[in-house]
Amino acid sequence: MRIAIVGAVLTALGLVAVASGVLPLDAVAALAERSAPILGFVVAMTVVAELAAEAGVFRALAERLARMAGGRAILLWLLVVVLATASTVFLSLDTTAVLLTPVVVSLAAHVRLPPIPFALTTVWLANTASLLLPVSNLTNLLAAERLALHPLEFAALMAAPxxxxxxxxxxxxxxxRRRELAARFVPDEPAAIGDRPLFWTAVGVLAALVPLLVSGLPVWLPASGAALVLVVVFAVRRRRVLRPGLAxxxxxxxxxxLFLAMQAAHELGATAVLGELAGTGxxxxxxxxxxxxxxxxxxxxxxxxxxxxxxxxAASPLRTAALLIGVNAGAIVTPWASLATLLWHQRLVAMGVEISWWRYVALGLLVAPLTVAGATLGLALAAG
Structure with a gap:
């Protein structure tokens, strides 16, 4: 709700800029043409992720991870690293923050391990692992659309960082967190799958969706198709789940x-000072x-x-890649640096897990500079 209020205020300011002539209508039309497909993708992927979770896909995956770890916390954590990375790369950072967070917290409770190492891994990788594909982050979608890069071309550019x-x-x-991760545990028996047709349909949809997202099609098309299939199946099998709140x-x-406000600021020249900080070359x-x-x-x-x-x-592909490293992988210090972090914290609070923001900021001040510098040097070396 706070996010909606801030968005409403920003939208109102943008409309005032339009009404006063600061923000021309043709600039608004160009912004809408560019952003509408991206926002459509965000809505569709959110619906897909929510319905897949309702079908039990993520819970079953967490239980499978617990069995695969063989009672070793370090192996379980490594599997969470793989899962968080894959979820972020192929389903977006917000999906990881919203849906994987309760999975890993429940997983930690399931095997009686401290949840913080798993929760920190999830939120950091939700941000830092969101560099590889356009679908991984809304900023990537904006960049790929502007540069007209195929998903595989985008991935080639961003692979090293x-x-x-x-x-x-x-x-x-x-x-x-080496002490907690050195522990051992005894996994419980997995829960039975409730509705098998729903479960296997959701698994099939996700399996088909992932390659389509990197096929070169406009990403909103396969995402919308996947959402439509799941909505139809849920309408037949479990109608009560379909509610406006899915979007x-x-x-x-x-x-x-944000889009309107930043476009208005750009028209006013308020963002020009950032050019001095960003430099050239x-x-x-x-x-x-x-x-x-x-x-x-x-x-x-x-x-x-x-x-x-x-x-x-950041007009060139290489400078755009550097910009993405900073705004994606570097956004792990303050709570508001990315929406995914705020969504992650909301899920933790809802599940009764407490984490100090001061501790989070202190760790972020260690992790962010090392990650950003390392990724940037990786980009520079890969570029030759």
Missing amino acids: ALVAVVVPAVIVLLV PWSLLVFVCG EGPLELLRLTGASALSANAIDNLPAFLALEPF
């Missing part, structure tokens, strides 16, 4: 408000300057408006 951005946070969790209305209002030091500026901006004002504000100063 994406790998570094996964490894560095994982290693730090392992070092900081992320608060998120939509928030994002629309594509050498390692110049790229580090850009990633540092974008990471600071993301932690100050949220990663989406930071990307929109700095986008004009």
